[in-house]
Amino acid sequence: MPPCPTATDLLLLSYHSDIMIQCPRGTRDFLPDEMERRRYYENVLRNVAKIFNFRETATPIFEETELFVMRSGPNILNEIYAFKDKGGRDIALRPEMTAPAIRMFVNEMSNEPRPLKLFYFGQCFRYERPQSGRYREFFQFGAELIGNANAETDAEVIALAASMIKALGLKEYKIRIGHIGILRNMITSAGVPSDKLPEVLQKLDKKMYDDARTLLERMNISGDAADNIFKITETVGGKEVLDLVSNEEAAYLRELAGVLEAMGVDDIEIDLGVVRGLDYYTGIVFEAEAPSLGAEKQICGGGSYSLSELFGGEKVFSTGFAIGFDRILLAMEKEGQKFEGRGVDAYVVPVTDDVRLDASKIVSMLRSEGISADIDIMRRKMAKSMKHASAVNAKYAVIVGRNELNENSVTVRDMGTGDQKMIKLNELVSLLR
């Protein structure tokens, strides 16, 4: 190992260094084209949220580590970026945004008129092995509806998620809705003591039916009852599948399906076998997946929960979800959805060097009128500037030459069609607009 380079060494190196620094594992740079695309779709999501009267919030990118441990348990420490800051505080980059949103609600919004309809967009961080659709820095779009535990609340949130996916233009996807209590209720009424419930649920979640069967046999559950439980675990379909179960959770889902139908949300399935490991989930659970994505195909996950009392607030029911922005963009790309960048509206081309100041005045005038405009600053010759205008996808070339200026005019060339004409300077803005 060579000695640490001094500042001077680094300065010398920086002149032309062989050392290349790359993005840290699992992170990405976004170049202008990609960024334009991302911003566009971010705003599609924002607009849908606003139409549903959800309002945008933002919380810090890092929080006290304890916040996430409270929500998800100490094991989460293995999977997040957590560290001590220079003041000795335990800090973590946020791995999700529901806990921060509820913290914000408890701290600062608990007296706001209910319901609260909040949404947010931002990056989260998880220390996991990256693969397709899974990054260490990733972007989530999320929403929380804090108010009441009822079917209208849940329907509002599910309708929002469904509208967002639709608005993005994704074609192949499935939204499944389940209720955390259906299986639980069934299993306990079959005679499983409640302290054994988590163990059984875990086996079912991992589809280890043989293990589950021996477990149930040990508790004197009949083979028929076990078979019935396994069947329900696997059942997904339209709302008619709810007829297979007669508990109150099924009745709730039926009511929810009715509200969704009234709202025109028709692209959902009922999944009777939903299981969640964490116990702050109180009712419905839903998720969306895009089959084109392979192993990391879940693009949206949500449900109703009660977290606020964990963070020192009153007990409030909420329903929320998060969309995996990177994944859903990836799915759209795989479906062949193209995004066309806009390019600059006007590219100002001085014909000769002696008109550059006049060209600068013109580009400046266009900008002050709110027209995106650019000008040759490489001191290129005219032909090269035209070539450049074409390369940067300019809509119009504004050609500034001595002939034009003598008539108080410029030549405007439509770079798409090649048509061009000379027009007076005072008509330029209205023509470009």
Place this chain on the structure above:
RNA sequence: GCCGGGAUGGGGUAGCUUGGUUAUCCUAGGGGGCUGUGGAUCCCUUGACUCGGGUUCAAAUCUCGGUCCCGGCCCCA
């Protein structure tokens, strides 16, 4: 954390099995010609073997390790 496949100019690639001249081609970037007009064409030019060790007279090529990417497992709050 585990299993497997990869990494060659800014982007896309040939070469690797069988080590051997100046590392192939396309594209992109910069400059120039066609002498006030882009997408065409021609000329010049910039620019790469992921990093480190080993084997060898000689390594992009063989070998070991690191890093990063990709597919899958685990996890998925």
